[in-house]
Amino acid sequence: MALLGILAPQTGVSHALDPGYLELVSVDESRWRVTWRVPDVNGRPMPIEALLPETCTHEPPPFTFDGRAWTARWIAVCPDGLAGGDIVIGGLETTRTDTLVRYELTPGKVQVERLTAATIGFTIPPEAGPLDILQSYVGLGITHILEGIDHLIFVFALVLLVRGRARLLWAITAFTVAHSITLAAAALGTLNLPPPPVEAVIALSIVFLAYELALPPERRDPFAERFPWVVSFSFGLIHGLGFAGALREIGLPQDDIPLALFAFNAGVEIGQILFIAVVWAVGAALYRLYPMLAQHGRALTRGAGYAIGSLAAFWVIDRVLVF
Structure with a gap:
């Protein structure tokens, strides 16, 4: 919170x-x-x-x-x-x-x-040689994901929603694969969608996760519970278009487009992993300092769902008004 x-x-x-x-x-x-x-x-x-x-x-x-x-x-x-x-x-x-x-x-x-x-x-x-391009675009990818509040909140909601680290790993991997596909397609001009609808759907994807978080575990969508990687893959396709918008503004070196795409995407993943590690570390520290929090896990998750949903709903309305 x-x-x-x-x-x-x-x-x-x-x-x-x-x-x-x-x-x-x-x-x-x-x-x-x-x-x-x-x-x-x-x-x-x-x-x-x-x-x-x-x-x-x-x-x-x-x-x-x-x-x-x-x-x-x-x-x-x-x-x-x-x-x-x-x-x-x-x-x-x-x-x-x-x-x-x-x-x-x-x-x-x-x-x-x-x-x-x-x-x-x-x-x-x-x-610029290959090493310069690799270093520059990895850094840009890390910066972009860590400054992309909506993407981080989506990942944060996944961490809260998906039970079990192995299942979370598969969900995050699916999210990574999906946004890598659309990032490459959009950055190369194969897929071209206007930014405002993409940003609105990204916010809507967060609303979906927030709704699930606000429900008791037994009332959540059974498909999303059993196959969280399918949900994260689907929304990852949309988030990749958001990453591509930022990459188009930066530009790609014409002689090393594949390397720059790889480096930027690697930077995004590094930033994402760093964020998840921080969330886990903060969560573990809080539970160790305040053991009574474990007794209120459901209430805390539900509260986080309402908070995330309210913020994401505001973003949806704000971004739709841009159309």
């Missing part, structure tokens, strides 16, 4: 924790089309600055506000190219957000870096 209170949406606050986004798209050997998007903080752009390599000449125009964040677009001229230069997000060290940097050394060759308050800049390598 405390976890849900932390994860619940907060109304009336700024978007200061939203990530920044810097994109440099290659136009030719010396010019790059720059998109710089920063979070809104109390009606103004967050005071962070995109600093390109010193050899680049650029004049950022004023920001425009789109209702969520502030964006500026311009052309940067870098006679010596980007390789070997430094990209720094000035002021990022004083924030609690991060910035995704997506850039091309040459047209179509996308590379990605994630900068944080602890690491506000990096030196652009001459060309």
Whole structure:
């Protein structure tokens, strides 16, 4: 319950924790089309600055506000190219957000870096090798799942619902296989669905699990009880489309699409396993510190079901209104 209170949406606050986004798209050997998007903080752009390599000449125009964040677009001229230069997000060290940097050394060759308050800049390598791509996209996958509150709550509900660690392992494995399939299909353009309905169905999948959690074990759907992996596989197909939406925004290196897909999906799984491990560890610690909790397991699970269902129902309504 405390976890849900932390994860619940907060109304009336700024978007200061939203990530920044810097994109440099290659136009030719010396010019790059720059998109710089920063979070809104109390009606103004967050005071962070995109600093390109010193050899680049650029004049950022004023920001425009789109209702969520502030964006500026311009052309940067870098006679010596980007390789070997430094990209720094000035002021990022004083924030609690991060910035995704997506850039091309040459047209179509996308590379990605994630900068944080602890690491506000990096030196652009001459060309990303397989190890660089693997490291970058695994990190992006871990970050995405750990910041994807709806996906985490779905996994949390599975942990509460499925009895027995072996059965839970099979359910999580089915969820993994399913979202790997649709993630690859959507990221490669084979499967293309608009994001708003996908996000609404993801929230609806959480409502389904929450409903089951709120019921006494003897009244739960016998099919879901006997074959939880079928349920998790079915909903995993939808969640994979949600992961793909994030991956499309990041972009894929055209020369190493299979490796980037594998690395991103591996990162998602690592983040998911870390989350489950934390849930188990916290649960074990609570039961050890407060043994009386074991006597109220059903009531706690039912309460969690109502809390998760209320939050997910809010998401369903909110996302349907976006249609």
